[in-house]
Amino acid sequence: MFEIKSPRAGQAELWLDGKCLLRHSERAPALFLGRGREKISMFRGNFDIRDRVDERLSARLVAVEGDTLRFAHPDTEGQTLLRLCERDGLLHLDLSCPDPTVNRMWLRLYAEPGEHLVGGGEQFSALDLRGRLWPIWTREQGVGRNKLTEITRLADALDGSGGDYYTTFYPQATLVSSRLCFMHLANTEYAELDLREEACSEIALWSGQARFVFGTAETYDGLLEKLTGLLGRQPALPDWAMKGLWLGVQGGTERAVALEKRCRDAGVDISAVWIQDWEGKRITSFGKRLQWDWRWNRELYPDLDRVIAAEPGTAWMGYINPYLVEGGVLFRQAQEQGYFVKRADGTDYLFDFGEYDCGVVDLTMPEAFAWYKGVIRNNLIGLGFRGWMADFGEYLPADAVCHGGSGLTLHNAWPVLWARCNREAIEEAGKLGECVFFMRAGGAGSGKYATLIWAGDQNVDWSEDDGLPSVITAALSLGMSGFGLHCCDTGGYTTLFHLHRDEELMLRWLEFSCFTPVMRTHEGNRPESNVQLYDSERLLSAAARLTGIHNALLPYLQRCASENAARGLPVMRPLFLEAPGEARAWDHRLYSYLLGHDLLVAPVVKPGADTRTLWLPEGEWVHLWTGKTYGAGEHTLPAPIGQPPVFRRAHCADAALFDSLRSI
Numbered sequence: 300m301f302e303i304k305s306p307r308a309g310q311a312e313l314w315l316d317g318k319c320l321l322r323h324s325e326r327a328p329a330l331f332l333g334r335g336r337e338k339i340s341m342f343r344g345n346f347d348i349r350d351r352v353d354e355r356l357s358a359r360l361v362a363v364e365g366d367t368l369r370f371a372h373p374d375t376e377g378q379t380l381l382r383l384c385e386r387d388g389l390l391h392l393d394l395s396c397p398d399p400t401v402n403r404m405w406l407r408l409y410a411e412p413g414e415h416l417v418g419g420g421e422q423f424s425a426l427d428l429r430g431r432l433w434p435i436w437t438r439e440q441g442v443g444r445n446k447l448t449e450i451t452r453l454a455d456a457l458d459g460s461g462g463d464y465y466t467t468f469y470p471q472a473t474l475v476s477s478r479l480c481f482m483h484l485a486n487t488e489y490a491e492l493d494l495r496e497e498a499c500s501e502i503a504l505w506s507g508q509a510r511f512v513f514g515t516a517e518t519y520d521g522l523l524e525k526l527t528g529l530l531g532r533q534p535a536l537p538d539w540a541m542k543g544l545w546l547g548v549q550g551g552t553e554r555a556v557a558l559e560k561r562c563r564d565a566g567v568d569i570s571a572v573w574i575q576d577w578e579g580k581r582i583t584s585f586g587k588r589l590q591w592d593w594r595w596n597r598e599l600y601p602d603l604d605r606v607i608a609a610e611p612g613t614a615w616m617g618y619i620n621p622y623l624v625e626g627g628v629l630f631r632q633a634q635e636q637g638y639f640v641k642r643a644d645g646t647d648y649l650f651d652f653g654e655y656d657c658g659v660v661d662l663t664m665p666e667a668f669a670w671y672k673g674v675i676r677n678n679l680i681g682l683g684f685r686g687w688m689a690d691f692g693e694y695l696p697a698d699a700v701c702h703g704g705s706g707l708t709l710h711n712a713w714p715v716l717w718a719r720c721n722r723e724a725i726e727e728a729g730k731l732g733e734c735v736f737f738m739r740a741g742g743a744g745s746g747k748y749a750t751l752i753w754a755g756d757q758n759v760d761w762s763e764d765d766g767l768p769s770v771i772t773a774a775l776s777l778g779m780s781g782f783g784l785h786c787c788d789t790g791g792y793t794t795l796f797h798l799h800r801d802e803e804l805m806l807r808w809l810e811f812s813c814f815t816p817v818m819r820t821h822e823g824n825r826p827e828s829n830v831q832l833y834d835s836e837r838l839l840s841a842a843a844r845l846t847g848i849h850n851a852l853l854p855y856l857q858r859c860a861s862e863n864a865a866r867g868l869p870v871m872r873p874l875f876l877e878a879p880g881e882a883r884a885w886d887h888r889l890y891s892y893l894l895g896h897d898l899l900v901a902p903v904v905k906p907g908a909d910t911r912t913l914w915l916p917e918g919e920w921v922h923l924w925t926g927k928t929y930g931a932g933e934h935t936l937p938a939p940i941g942q943p944p945v946f947r948r949a950h951c952a953d954a955a956l957f958d959s960l961r962s963i
Contacts, residue, residue: 301383301390305363313383315390316515318480319409323368328357330370332379332396333403337489337505339697339707343653344439345460346697348489350505352403375401389529394509401507407499414478415885416494417873420471420742421752421777423769424464426873426887428474428494433465435490437693437711437740440755441466442793445764453796464764468693468755469714469741473526473780474500477879479517481526485510485743487712505707519876520868523781527867530781531747535860536816539614540686540735540751542853543568543846545819546832547788549576552600559613561833566843568850573819575618575688577603583654586794586824591657592627593619593678607683614685616735619675621692621717622657625649629674630658638667641700648699659695662716663703675724685734688753692717692740714740718748737786737817746782751817759791759800759829761906763888766791767808768904772887774815778869784860785871787812788821790829800829803906803940806841810943811902813845814894816856816870841941847963855953859895870895878916889914897951901944911938919949923960 304312313321323329333355340347358370358379368381377397384391394404415427420435422428423444441462443451455461472484472492484490486504493501502511512529516522546569548558559572577600579590590596595603607615623630633639639647639658649656661667679687692714699706721736728734737751745752754773760766774785789812790805800823809832812818823829832838849856859870872893875884883889891901891913899920901913912935920929922936923945936944947957 301385303363303366303368303383309360311360311363311368315480315513318478318515320480320513321407322409323360325359329407330358330379330381330394331405332356332358332372332375332398332401332507333405334400335403335505337697337707341650341694341696342459343651344691344694345441345458345462346436346438347459348434348436355403355405387528388514388525390513392511392513394511396507398507402505404504404506404509406502406509406511408482408502410496410498410500411478412497414476415875416474416476416500417776417779417885418471418473418475418481419492419776420473420780421467421469421754421773422465423467423773424764426772426775427885428492430495431464432495433470433492435470435472435492435711437468437470437714437742438466439693440468440765442795443758443762443765444769445762448762448764450758450762450765450796450798462765468739469745469752469777470711471741471743471780472502473743475522475526475779477875477885479519479522480513480515481522483512483526483529483743485512487710487742488708489711519879520866523779523867523869527746527781527783530743532864532867533746533750533782533784534732535857535864536735536751536784537733538853538857539570541816541856541860542850543570543818544842544849545571545573545616545817547573547575547819547821549574549580549822549826552603552606556606558833562839562842565836565839567832567839568843568846569613571614571616571686573616573686573688574600577617581655588653589618590627591620591622591624591652592629593674594628595678595682604682615683616686616688617679617682617684618688618690619679620690621660621662621671621720622652622694623660625656625658633658633660633667633670636666636670638664638670640695640706643698643700648696650694650696652694659699661702662713662720663701663709667702668716668720672720672724672727675721676728680724680728680730680734687736689717689721689736689738689749692738711742714738714742715744715748718745722748722750741782749782751784751786752777752782753819754785754787756793757788757791758793759798759804759823761804761904765793767804767811767902768890770811771890771892771902771904774871775873775887775892778871779873781867783863783867783869783871784816785869786815786817786819788823789819790821790823792821792823794823794825794828802830802835802838805830805832805838806940807903807943809842809845810941813849814898814900814902814943814945816860818846818849844941844963848960851956851960851963855895855897855956862895874899874914874916881916883914884916897948897953898957899946903938903943909937909939910935911944913944915946920946921949921954922946923957926958926961
């Protein structure tokens with residue numbers, strides 16, 4: 300139940316289930332109204348966002364009338380209404396300013412000293428978001444993601460693609476508090492989560508209308524159940540998707556089949572072969588890119604349909620994104636039908652994706668949406684693919700004109716529309732539960748449509764900002780934002796400047812992927828610069844053993860995925876779910892997580908390491924490889940390649956299953 304307290308004129312407090320959400324007074328206003336002018340430029344998915352705030356006015360509370368708070372300011376027209384209602388066990392807060400010139404709002408939420416806040420979508424730089432400002436705007440992840448590093452400096456100098464601590468494909472204006480409550484902003488306009496002050500959490504929005512949802516619970520499990528009930532949950536993955544390895548290869552039918560055979564002959568269980576270049580390829584200065592005209596390239600992949608049909612036990616997978624390359628067959632079809640996003644002058648909005656121009660299919664236009672679903676249904680599912688990478692979704696320019704509105708308003712909604720397009724194509728083909736598509740871009744509502752998220756384009760390195768360790772933080776933050784099925788490019792993807800993937804990195808990344816929902820490899824944007832899974836007997840032997848362990852875990856992983864589908868409990872979970880009172884459990888630099896309820900995984904994330912220092916929460920934890928029992932606290936354990944620190948609960952239903960992994 301919510302309660303509005305108004306101890307005296309001009310003051311109000313909002314409480315939900317005994318938790319204070321908002322406090323307003325003239326000296327400490329909770330609501331600000333304003334006017335501003337934005338300037339947004341984009342180059343290949345990297346956005347430069349600048350806002351000039353002309354006015355920021357502290358709203359004055361003039362009346363409390365039942366479930367409505369009335370605010371006003373002499374420099375705005377009319378009264379801004381804050382309306383409250385409870386629906387489906389959640390509190391809905393709607394803000395509405397009648398002044399059409401007001402296009403900025405700031406709402407300050409109550410915060411307690413020492414309060415932890417997680418969420419924000421998929422964030423790579425922190426688990427506890429307090430102390431920083433987090434823009435909510437989907438974009439390229441950026442190379443390096445740290446302005447103090449040489450890699451980011453080089454990427455910025457090359458084409459402005461260096462990124463920063465907050466750049467992410469999947470931002471979401473959701474905060475989950477250690478006070479066991481959550482806030483979700485339902486708007487799709489540009490927003491900021493300003494968590495730099497200890498006494499408040501300020502939510503900024505580029506709009507004069509806002510919709511918030513709040514929920515509380517007695518446990519984190521209950522909180523996630525409510526949050527995912529609001530945002531949507533992913534169906535459990537088909538068995539083939541969680542079994543063995545998805546082998547990422549390219550280069551044509553002969554090469555793909557030969558590499559699949561090489562891996563199988565070495566004992567690697569291959570459940571899927573992912574060929575991203577099924578539609579052809581092009582070479583750019585960035586590396587090997589794809590021919591964005593989503594039709595089977597019979598010259599590069601002759602007899603692909605027969606190969607797929609001949610291997611019913613193997614899922615063959617492809618690639619698609621919502622853009623069409625200029626001059627392609629599908630480009631011409633879309634252009635003739637008027638299916639592209641437009642510029643203000645009515646011409647098609649074409650832009651550079653890296654040495655080639657593309658049109659953006661207008662997913663807000665019903666006819667274009669239906670046509671593109673048909674492309675997926677006919678060209679991918681019709682060929683026999685049981686899955687694909689549904690890439691991109693972040694590039695809608697702010698100044699674009701769409702059938703359904705402006706690019707500024709629709710930008711953050713675009714990845715969700717793209718997810719829905721793929722999901723409906725699968726449903727209409729009668730393949731839900733059989734086909735899997737995995738995305739990097741997302742936002743509020745993606746959980747309702749997307750079947751799997753992957754972490755995007757990590758560097759092929761060990762960096763905390765953009766390498767192997769960052770994937771752990773990304774998976775945990777996304778899980779606490781309501782999307783609980785996560786995977787990554789094993790070994791990383793981005794190979795630029797002096798970066799290249801070596802054998803040790805590939806081995807350690809394989810170990811990590813073994814203890815995630817899905818194991819999948821990628822050759823990277825410059826395959827010849829990277830060590831590949833099939834390059835050495837040592838790698839193949841390690842992959843054979845680790846896919847065997849992953850397969851042995853399948854019954855457990857299936858139950859974890861079913862929990863996510865039924866209740867929204869992510870498969871990979873932060874340690875504070877086990878130890879909410881421990882401040883260190885909120886530190887992403889632990890680089891540890893719970894896999895389901897009963898396993899604790901501490902991947903090795905530093906080169907040259909043969910030991911790993913880690914922290915265990917209260918309880919008895921059995922080391923998977925030695926059977927030795929450890930208690931709570933900090934421990935340093937041997938961690939030779941092939942044996943990353945993994946623990947099971949001392950008393951759990953699957954103890955025999957977990958102990959059997961020792962013999963694989």
